[in-house]
Amino acid sequence: MDLECASQVKQGLFARGWSRVKALAKNFKTKVFDFFSNVKKLGQEDPRRVVHSLKVGLALTLVSLFYYYQPLYDSFGVSAMWAVMTVVVVFEFSVGATLGKGVNRGIATLLAGVLAVGAHKVAILSGRIGEPIVLGFFVFIQAAVSTFARFYPKMKARYDYGLLIFILTFSLISVSGYRDDDLLELAHKRLSTVLIGGSTCVVISILLFPVWAGQDLHNLIASNIEKLAHFLEGFGDEYFKMAEQEGESKDDKSFLQGYKSVLNSKSNEDALANFARWEPGHGRFQFRHPWKQYQKVGALTRHCAYRIESLSGYLNADIQGKPEIRTKIQETCTKMSLESGKALKELGLAIKTMTKPFAADTHIENSKSAAKNLNSLLKSGLWDDEMDLLEIVPVATVASLLIDVVNCTEEIAESVRELASMANFQGIKTSSVSPEKPKPDHQIQAVKSNSDEAILNCSSFIITIGDGESSSHDQEPEDSSPTMNNITSSRPSPRTAEV
Amino acid sequence: MDLECASQVKQGLFARGWSRVKALAKNFKTKVFDFFSNVKKLGQEDPRRVVHSLKVGLALTLVSLFYYYQPLYDSFGVSAMWAVMTVVVVFEFSVGATLGKGVNRGIATLLAGVLAVGAHKVAILSGRIGEPIVLGFFVFIQAAVSTFARFYPKMKARYDYGLLIFILTFSLISVSGYRDDDLLELAHKRLSTVLIGGSTCVVISILLFPVWAGQDLHNLIASNIEKLAHFLEGFGDEYFKMAEQEGESKDDKSFLQGYKSVLNSKSNEDALANFARWEPGHGRFQFRHPWKQYQKVGALTRHCAYRIESLSGYLNADIQGKPEIRTKIQETCTKMSLESGKALKELGLAIKTMTKPFAADTHIENSKSAAKNLNSLLKSGLWDDEMDLLEIVPVATVASLLIDVVNCTEEIAESVRELASMANFQGIKTSSVSPEKPKPDHQIQAVKSNSDEAILNCSSFIITIGDGESSSHDQEPEDSSPTMNNITSSRPSPRTAEV
Numbered sequence A, B: 001m002d003l004e005c006a007s008q009v010k011q012g013l014f015a016r017g018w019s020r021v022k023a024l025a026k027n028f029k030t031k032v033f034d035f036f037s038n039v040k041k042l043g044q045e046d047p048r049r050v051v052h053s054l055k056v057g058l059a060l061t062l063v064s065l066f067y068y069y070q071p072l073y074d075s076f077g078v079s080a081m082w083a084v085m086t087v088v089v090v091f092e093f094s095v096g097a098t099l100g101k102g103v104n105r106g107i108a109t110l111l112a113g114v115l116a117v118g119a120h121k122v123a124i125l126s127g128r129i130g131e132p133i134v135l136g137f138f139v140f141i142q143a144a145v146s147t148f149a150r151f152y153p154k155m156k157a158r159y160d161y162g163l164l165i166f167i168l169t170f171s172l173i174s175v176s177g178y179r180d181d182d183l184l185e186l187a188h189k190r191l192s193t194v195l196i197g198g199s200t201c202v203v204i205s206i207l208l209f210p211v212w213a214g215q216d217l218h219n220l221i222a223s224n225i226e227k228l229a230h231f232l233e234g235f236g237d238e239y240f241k242m243a244e245q246e247g248e249s250k251d252d253k254s255f256l257q258g259y260k261s262v263l264n265s266k267s268n269e270d271a272l273a274n275f276a277r278w279e280p281g282h283g284r285f286q287f288r289h290p291w292k293q294y295q296k297v298g299a300l301t302r303h304c305a306y307r308i309e310s311l312s313g314y315l316n317a318d319i320q321g322k323p324e325i326r327t328k329i330q331e332t333c334t335k336m337s338l339e340s341g342k343a344l345k346e347l348g349l350a351i352k353t354m355t356k357p358f359a360a361d362t363h364i365e366n367s368k369s370a371a372k373n374l375n376s377l378l379k380s381g382l383w384d385d386e387m388d389l390l391e392i393v394p395v396a397t398v399a400s401l402l403i404d405v406v407n408c409t410e411e412i413a414e415s416v417r418e419l420a421s422m423a424n425f426q427g428i429k430t431s432s433v434s435p436e437k438p439k440p441d442h443q444i445q446a447v448k449s450n451s452d453e454a455i456l457n458c459s460s461f462i463i464t465i466g467d468g469e470s471s472s473h474d475q476e477p478e479d480s481s482p483t484m485n486n487i488t489s490s491r492p493s494p495r496t497a498e499v
Helices: A002-045 A048-063 A070-090 A095-124 A127-149 A153-176 A183-207 A213-244 A266-276 A291-315 A323-353 A359-379 A389-422 A439-461 A481-490 B002-045 B048-063 B070-090 B095-124 B127-149 B153-176 B183-207 B213-244 B266-276 B291-315 B323-353 B359-379 B389-422 B439-461 B481-490
Strands: none
Touching: A002 A048, A002 B127, A048 A070, A048 A183, A048 B127, A048 B153, A070 A095, A070 A183, A070 B153, A095 A127, A095 A153, A095 A183, A095 A213, A095 A266, A127 A153, A127 B002, A127 B048, A153 A183, A153 B048, A153 B070, A213 A266, A213 A291, A213 A323, A213 A389, A266 A291, A266 B266, A291 A389, A291 B291, A291 B389, A323 A359, A323 A389, A359 A389, A359 B389, A389 B291, A389 B359, A389 B389, B002 B048, B048 B070, B048 B183, B070 B095, B070 B183, B095 B127, B095 B153, B095 B183, B095 B213, B095 B266, B127 B153, B153 B183, B213 B266, B213 B291, B213 B323, B213 B389, B266 B291, B291 B389, B323 B359, B323 B389, B359 B389
């Protein structure tokens, strides 16, 4: 009995152990599967990532020829490893980032090398015992000063890496000088291998499927504007439909969520703009393309996104306002939202296709006239006297936020117009219009000089539409819009030439 | 005459030239002056920058002793330069960043060294001609795979630098192996010098005036909440005062602008949270302090800032709404704004002093009852029948946005409460209250599991106050607040122990 029992217990243990092992194996299998599906997704999201990885591999393999190929090794020796290091550290995803790092590294190595050789010459004067003290002092001073310079915002933005390499090279060369007498050769070898590594990176990143930060910034700004457009085009229907069919199952509302990524895109935009400044002319972009203006357009877009964020809260609110009131303003509000959305869509398209954003003007005019209609509707006093103010509040807020959005849209349009003129976007030239209507130009000037304030004070434009005569936007060339519209829409949208 | 004339012209030229030189000199002088005042400002803004720069200088000088001191040089030789490089590259502003980079570099060097030695052994098998081909293949594959891994978001967040160093070390050691037969010693020297450099950085950054990323994150979150509080405390007065004294010169309104920096603080918060996770326990923070919860609090704070951004637009709006209506809701709106502001101030203080945020509860209750009052005021129909709806809209919007803000404040309070319980903030323990009132705990649980959604759907809480019975916040221990309040305020605010 005892034996049987023991064997049963054993079998039980074995069975339990086996099932645990099976569970573990299954768990491991799912994890591995998840991992590989994630990796696949990562590659599919942006195939340029796969290409970039292969490019890095290629550059490293090329540079390691310095070790394998005897004649090359004879001239550089162990210094060849600097070329390998440079490739690993300098090769970045976009051409701009790679170029920026490469140039920073090259110039910093040159400057630091020259200074370090000088420091070494000075240190020698103080004798064998004094030399390390003087050298140590120099290293300390330059490291402290350069490190502090890295906190300086302008330096940090563009030359942070250069300062790092400056500290590195200066320390290495001046300190090595204490042991190595042929310091000039050391400095020279380091500089030339760094240059070889850096130029390998730059050449490969430009020649083989280049990824341009400028192009990415351009696309990001355009798609951010389009995300807001999607929201606004859908908002009116969504908000007023809800009153009619409450409790309906929520089907695909992803277009109402897209704007959320715009709220936090500042750091990404800033980084891309920084890289883009290093890039040479490429595709449709000149060397001195106005990247800064993209940042301004981006800031105004984000500003509009904040308003939309407030607006989106009213889609899910419990109290939706009195149906009669909603119905009364439904048409104008839907029109405001829809026309602002269309205007933004046209602006996004204008950026993407690099054409002047004339097509947006009609929609902006329409949204503004809808806002005026709303004003007169509210003024007209068509309301029954017994209304409950509590039920007006949500509807009034939506209306008011939509007026904000109309104003923000106009701000975005102005900044895009400015971008179009700075970057010479195609389309009918403004000059053919300006002799009769000089004011739009003037207006752009005003925006230009105050654009920094404009970003901060976008909110101050709110509800200025009601009075009609103070608004400077009445001078918009309404008649010219239809023709421009045709021209813009008949132009085929050119694809990105680079990818 | 001609001569005189010529000399006059000469004098004229000279005078003009001289004045230009003087202007240039003056220009240069102002530029230099500007530069130095900027530098001074940079140091005064955060004196830790100066200290950090000196620390970097010290670490570098210490590490260069490997060159100067003969016994040390005997054992490491030229490899000592890896220690110098490591110090330059690894030493970051905060302890967390330095530790993260140091650990990444150390482990990556170890792993890559082991793998590279293995790869070398395999490559040798294929003969003198096959060796570089096999080695090149290995380098290509590992560089491509590791570079691709750097795109994986989780990898990028914590191990980006490690992957970079992995590529670097693997390439260097495996390629050097082709020339250097004593590969193990090379790998060993590189590893030990990297460890020496890394530990020098870590030790100096921890022992000498450490800058803790965790402490910075903690302060940033608290001060962001306080910035919103300043706005809200001032908003009511500012908005309703304006109606009375329009056209008044704008005196110091900086408290109304402070919230703007909150809008874009996400990237900063994310970076600090990432660094903080590397840090050991310090001051009032344990090793596994809930840094992630700070990010949640930060996200909700930003969410509230978006609402405030919309609200701030109405401070400068041209149409301010009918004075009578403004006067009617002035008291309740001012109270809502003020009490939300006070609640946020208490929440910020609770985080700063690391005490449980009981003091905020009273203010939240007050702001909620003010919101209820506003609702009944709006419902009461105390309005004359001839009112112009257009003039109600701005006031209604402000009221509605303030209700939003009250809700957001409550969300922030919940997340701070959660933080307080996760991080064991001081104060009267919840357990003494929970036997009678179990629901607040349950509530926190619910927030915990849904907090990611909560961040997205904060907006869905809008205008749920009106009905009164659906709100789960009625269970708040109102009676306990005054005592807690006393405890919190009598506690001296401890200063940062580290700086």
